[in-house]
Amino acid sequence: MPEYLLEMKHITKEFPGVKALNEVDFKIKKGEVHAICGENGAGKSTLIKTMCGVYPIGTYEGEVVYDNEVQKFVEIKDAEDVGIICIHQELALVPELSVGENIFLGNQPNKFGVVRWDEIYYKTQQLLSRVGLDKSEGAYGAVSPEEKIKNLGIGQKQLVEIAKALSKNTKLLLLDEPTAALTEHEVDILLDIINGLRNEGVTCIYVSHKLDEVMRIADTVTVIRDGCSIATKSIDEITKNDIIRMMVGRELSNLFPREKHTQGDVGFEIKNFNVYHPDIPGKMLVKDISFKAYKGEILGISGLMGAGRTELFSAIYGAFPAKSFGEVYVDGEKVDIKSPIDAIKQDISLLTEDRKRFGLVLGMDVKQNTTLSSLDQVSQYSVIDQNAEIYHAMEFVKFLKTKTPSVEQLVGNLSGGNQQKVVLAKALMTKPKVMVLDEPTRGIDVGAKYEIYKIMNELVDHGVVVIMISSDLEEILGMSDRIVVMCEGEMKGEFGIEEATQEVIMHAATGGSQL
Amino acid sequence: MSKVENRTDKEVKNDKLGGSIDIRTFTMVGGLILLWIFFTYMTDGTFLSIRNISNLTRQMAIVGVLGSGMVLVIVTGNIDLSIGSLLGFLSGIAAVLMVWNGWGTAMTITAVVLIGITVGMLQGIIVAYLSVPAFIVTLGGLLIFRGGLLGVTKSMSIAPFDESYKYIGQAYVSPLVGVILAIAAIVLIMLLAFNKRRSRLKYNYAVESIPKMMGKVALKATLVLGSVILLNQYRGIPVPVFVMILVMIILTFIAEKTTFGRSIYAIGGNIEATKYSGIKVRKNLVIVFMINGLMAALAGIILSARLNAGTPTAGLNMELDAIAAAVIGGTSMSGGAGKVAGAALGALFMATIDNGMSLMNMDAYWQYVVKGIILVTAVWFDIYTKKKK
Secondary structure, eight states: OOOEEEEEEEEEEEETTEEEEEEEEEEEETTOEEEEEOOTTSSHHHHHHHHTTSSOTTSSEEEEEETTEEOOOSSHHHHHHTTEEEEOSSOOOOTTSBHHHHHTTTOOOEETTEEOHHHHHHHHHHHHHHTTOSSSTTSOOOOOTTSBGGGSOHHHHHHHHHHHHHTTOOSEEEEESTTTTOOHHHHHHHHHHHHHHHHTTOEEEEEOSOHHHHHHHOSEEEEEETTEEEEEEEGGGOOHHHHHHHHHSSOOSOSSOOOOOOOOSEEEEEEEEEEEOSSSTTOEEEEEEEEEEETTSEEEEEOOTTSSHHHHHHHHTTOOSSOEEEEEEETTEEEOOSSHHHHHHTTEEEEOSOIIIIIOOTTSBHHHHHTTTOGGGGEETTEEOHHHHHHHHHHHHHHHTOOOSOTTSBGGGSOHHHHHHHHHHHHHHTOOSEEEEESTTTTOOHHHHHHHHHHHHHHHHTTOEEEEEOSOHHHHHHHOSEEEEEETTEEEEEEETTTOOHHHHHHHHTTOOOO | OOHHHHHHHHHHIIIIISSOOOHHHHHHHHHHHHHHHHHHHHTTTSTTSHHHHHHHHHHHHHHHHHHHHHHHHHHTTOOOOOHHHHHHHHHHHHHIIIIITOOOHHHHHHHHHHHHHHHHHHHHHHHHTSOOOHHHHHHHHHHHHHHHHHHHHTTOOBOOOOHHHHHHHHOEEOHHHHHHHHHHHHHHHHHHHHHHHHHHHHTTOOOOOHHHHHHHHHHHHHHHHHHHHHHHHHTSEEHHHHHHHHHHHHHHHHHHHBHHHHHHHHHHHOHHHHHHTTOOHHHHHHHHHHHHHHHHHHHHHHHHHHHTSBOTTTTTTHHHHHHHHHHHTTOOTTSSOOOHHHHHHHHHHHHHHHHHHHHTTOOHHHHHHHHHHHHHHHHHHHHHHHHHO
């Protein structure tokens, strides 16, 4: 009989109106990497939070058994004291403090309350080496222990979080979607480190959507659906398709609903567009980009993180906080856009990649978010007709199949996929001619992704120019009719779908010239 | 109707219209009643005398007006520390114009209102377009206007005002007019309720049952008519109270029914998403500060008319009362949430403490201490109930 480090017994957790976890049983062997897979809203994060003390004892039913003892965590500290450390989706680092200060925040080595800084920075250096933030071969690149967190890239921050976990004598490391914001190279490093931790005897729980990673790293997989644990399998006896099938409860014959589109007139064009860096004078984030987008097609914008894609389109939209210049044409007419107000007037709509920061007002309900860009459509003499508002919002709920108890539900209470549909509803209500979607399916479950793709097809049928920025190569190849590839602010290639392959795009995206 | 709609309708009923009692308001009203019972007992009934109740409402009017504007400012995620001084400054200007320069009532009021709005606009522009934090801009304003007040009045009390000016602070709406207004208000409440119901039905949306709706209307009608009859027992609705109610109705309408109102809640909720949504964030912020300047002007006029003088200490610390009234009334300091009407409750709370403790002949310092305790308790309670959810 294998030895279990952690057992969750009959865990039930309810939120007002929702049963997030329903009698979940879950066991983790010592020393394994255990992946938890499930659609968004399936209850993965809730399960993690029950394990590590975010939800204190008494707010859930069932037992958490760790090291053969029933644990009664009242706060996160209690879980950390027994060696359970969680790295949450939203990183918890203080930007203005140094790497070393962050790692030892809360347990600085000290003598009579006076911090021993040399010891901190010495230990930090060692920890950074363990997570590949040093100069050794194949590592990520050196980071000084005295560097401020705000100067680090997102991948480096993730690794600092892991170093912080290692500083705490971790026995069980919980990683909640650790690769959501990482590039493929960074993912490789992260997986290597997890592998190393496994060899050192640290047990890991790895929550992820990304099944390729799961297949690479996990020993065991547990699939959760609708708050219930569906199955726990050893990685040898399961395939990626099995996991997908268990996650969605049905077989997805095709992840992408590709439809035959016929290219129409040029609907959108930019010429020689440039964007400056907001903080570093003279540095360009986007250099001299020109391309056309046609009605009746989906134009995919591919590239690695930091290629300048988001900056380009938020600058076109008039929302980027730095200088930019270049020409923009909608329907053949030159337009001058200084702010999102102008962009919306020119029928350009932007679905931003960070929906919580730029897309939603979380304290408002579905209908108020839906109409926020189109208040003039539901008002007369600036007075809002609240019933017209409800009516329009309900139309979009039906059209986009948004799952919400009502249009008067706060968007903060919806799952990621449904929040994304609300942002999309807001964008569509402005009746755009050009719809730019920046990472439209990031952090969304498989089912909702498919629905968003179908909506994109429908927009194309209505003559809307659809531009999709995506870091997911499969998605780019699965949905685009034409692909523009960017690298370090420059355009590195333009491909029709018939000539595009993963290799060709990757080659361009990493700076190689057009093949 | 499709299946989806059916499901949505049913759940909406549970979600929104079903017995959702606002615990917070309930508790605040409960606390207020307890306070009243306490003061009534301690003052052998003087507190609940008709005359004192009339006084109490008059006392709350100024903070009520200021608090209403402050709710809007705080909802956008900003703060206005200047309005106490601005109120004083404007009442000083009113005194100088009328008493020293012989301006008429209408001219004086117009001038004061215009100056108030302009000053609000200037502060708003500095906040919105020059990106100086509102806390700093209005802290500067607090000092500048206090200095301005001392300057224009030469640190003297200036009196007396014209009879027609004093009317605004001291007079009463005649009982007959009060009753007519009350009846008009009740008719309006009924019309609005029926209209809302009809319109929701037209769009196939969930509605309250008729008895429940009638119950609510009856409750509101009783409150309105009851208050007017009560105040008529003395001499009628005090004019400042009438002004405050008018201000609150208008600001509530603006906050809840207009695109501008929606925008300011969105700004406070998530300013970046609001910008991306194509809303004129800066323009709306300036308007909010203009409204607040107007409120300071109205409060300044009421105060100087009530005192029948422009004094160098007018409005001292009143910005704090206004902020407290807004917060006690449920406005969230982090922005995005709050109700104008809540400021009335907050103002009544503050006025009750002032009035009750004065009647008990307690030293003035106690009023500060108690108000401070109540402010912190109210916010703690708010956070506590939210956490429990």
